[in-house]
Amino acid sequence: MYPLPRRHGRAGALAAGTALLAALAACGGGSSPSSSTAAGGGGSAASGSGSPSAAAKDDALAKMLPSSISGKGSLTIGTDASYAPSEFVDTDGKTVVGFDADLAKALGQVLGLNVTLQNAPFGTIIEGVKSGKFDLGVSSFTINPDRMKQVDMVSYYSAGTSWAVPQGNPMGITPDNACGKKIAVQKDTVQQDDITKRSKKCTDAGKPAITIEPYTLQSDVTSAVVTGKDDAELADSPVIAYAVKQTNGKLQQVGDIYDSAPYGIVVPKGQGDYAKAVQGAVQKLIDSGTYQSILSKWGVQQGAVKTAQIDPTS
Numbered sequence: 001m002y003p004l005p006r007r008h009g010r011a012g013a014l015a016a017g018t019a020l021l022a023a024l025a026a027c028g029g030g031s032s033p034s035s036s037t038a039a040g041g042g043g044s045a046a047s048g049s050g051s052p053s054a055a056a057k058d059d060a061l062a063k064m065l066p067s068s069i070s071g072k073g074s075l076t077i078g079t080d081a082s083y084a085p086s087e088f089v090d091t092d093g094k095t096v097v098g099f100d101a102d103l104a105k106a107l108g109q110v111l112g113l114n115v116t117l118q119n120a121p122f123g124t125i126i127e128g129v130k131s132g133k134f135d136l137g138v139s140s141f142t143i144n145p146d147r148m149k150q151v152d153m154v155s156y157y158s159a160g161t162s163w164a165v166p167q168g169n170p171m172g173i174t175p176d177n178a179c180g181k182k183i184a185v186q187k188d189t190v191q192q193d194d195i196t197k198r199s200k201k202c203t204d205a206g207k208p209a210i211t212i213e214p215y216t217l218q219s220d221v222t223s224a225v226v227t228g229k230d231d232a233e234l235a236d237s238p239v240i241a242y243a244v245k246q247t248n249g250k251l252q253q254v255g256d257i258y259d260s261a262p263y264g265i266v267v268p269k270g271q272g273d274y275a276k277a278v279q280g281a282v283q284k285l286i287d288s289g290t291y292q293s294i295l296s297k298w299g300v301q302q303g304a305v306k307t308a309q310i311d312p313t314s
Contacts, residue, residue: 153264
């Protein structure tokens with residue numbers, strides 16, 4: 001799961017009127033990519049009830065922040081709110097929720113900062129962090145060498161790639177048997193790179209190319225498969241697991257999870273101890289149990305890590 005990254009979110013017209021949108025209200029929200037929403041602590045209709053307890057401020061870590069951050073007392077965090085259960089727009093059409101959203105809020109608590117999650121197209125977030133538009137990026141970014149050349153990345157979760165097909169898998173698709181099929185994927189993601197390479201393998205072997213259907217929004221990827229427009233989809237493993245659950249039996253996972261790699265919080269380079277402060281705050285959440293509580297709330301414990309690292313090499 002290396003090269004580029006993944007997603008974005010609101011449901012497309014293709015799925016309007018179907019039962020899918022009720023189940024995927026998470027992915028569907030009505031906010032625009034440029035809207036700003038406060039990070040909420042409450043559960044959503046899709047997440048279950050209850051919220052993890054507040055995390056305690058760590059004064060030593062807070063003192064490591066750049067004065068430009070500590071002075072304003074807040075963090076503006078760029079996120080592509082279409083990637084349930086990582087980050088998505090809740091049923092009120094404006095609040096960003098998900099396990100990334102909850103972790104971002106808890107991170108702010110440890111650092112003594114208020115957190116605002118700003119919904120933005122996935123492919124713009126790293127540039128936004130580099131330019132100063134965002135203080136951090138939290139949006140299920142897979143850590144890879146290309147990104148680490150541009151920004152620092154603090155690891156906090158591990159995910160791989162999974163595939164989903166309509167229930168019963170009528171086309172008999174697997175990750176290694178998709179030649180000639182229509183496969184949906186989100187633009188600017190590691191999965192788009194993955195499926196492009198798989199299509200080339202098909203043609204190199206004298207088989208039909210994969211018809212790659214790229215979508216700006218991950219919610220539209222899932223809608224395309226549920227409605228039969230496309231034959232299968234691939235995305236990060238927690239996203240596929242959540243889509244299978246939320247579509248109430250319309251989808252099933254096929255094949256094993258592969259190419260597992262860490263997610264990273266995007267931090268601007270050259271900002272003194274900023275990355276160390278973020279790393280220390282994530283580690284405190286892990287050590288205190290708050291991290292596990294958040295993952296458990298969203299049913300994504302399988303990707304938990306024990307150590308937060310800055311720019312891990314593997």
